[in-house]
Amino acid sequence: MSDDDAEPEMLLRYLQGLREALLWKLDGVPEHDVRRPLTATGTNLLGLVKHVASMEMGYFTAPLGRPSPVPMPWLEAGAALNADLYATQEESREWVRDFYRTSWRTTDDAVAELGLGAPAQVPWWGENGRTTLGRLLVHLIAETARHAGHADILREQxxxxxGMQDGNDNMPPAEDAEWQDHVVELQRIADEFL
Known part of the structure; x- marks a missing residue:
């Protein structure tokens, strides 16, 4: 296998880890908490997953001349403010999960069938919209990582x-009391700047 053959697999492996980390953030969270706004702009865990699924589906369909297997009315003109960043009452947690997994397959199929060098045209990028599937994939990895980080913070709150998955918190070993002491110390340092 050449390096060129391994690159798509490597990129998709990194992306898949991020995808799974993002979905894990929904596990074990009560329905109310997975949906409730946790920031001043309404960000919530289930909405983040719907948004990333929408973004992934959006980049790996129309810009590559491929149809979307799922209608996305929340992205159409006239949709409610940030309609892709929350799940409606009719959109269950399982529906959002399934939609996200469908977007994964859509992306993975496009990469396998077209290759990283395939041309793409992203209308919402304006005059910089001519690009390649490979650049879209790198863009998607960056955006998914960004939103997985948001989900990390929301879930911790x-x-x-x-962490990245159940049993892998990716944190240095410490007892609860040590973390509490750490936070107190950070607050003390911050207060020095009042």
Missing amino acids: LDGAV
Whole structure:
């Protein structure tokens, strides 16, 4: 296998890890908490997953001349403010999960069938919209990582769960009391700048 053959696999492996980390953030969270706004702009865990699924589906369909297997009315003109960043009452957690997994397959199929050098045209990028599938994939990895980071913070606020997956918090070993002492020390340092 040449390096060129391995690159798509490597990129998709990194992307898949991020995808799974993002979905894990929904596990074990009560329905109310997975949907409730946790920031001044309404960001919530289930909405982040819907947004990333929408973004992934959006980049790997029309810009590559491929149809979307799922209608996305929340992205159409006249949709409610940030309609891709929250799940409606009719959109269950399982529906959002399934939609995200469908977007994964859509992306993975496009990469396998077209290759990283395939031309793409992203209308919402304006005059910089001519690009390649490879650049779209790198862009998607960056955006998914960004939103997985948002989900990390939201989940930690809800119940203290951190990390990339259950059993892998990716944090230095410390007892709760040590973390509490750490936070107190950071607050003390911050207060020096009042």
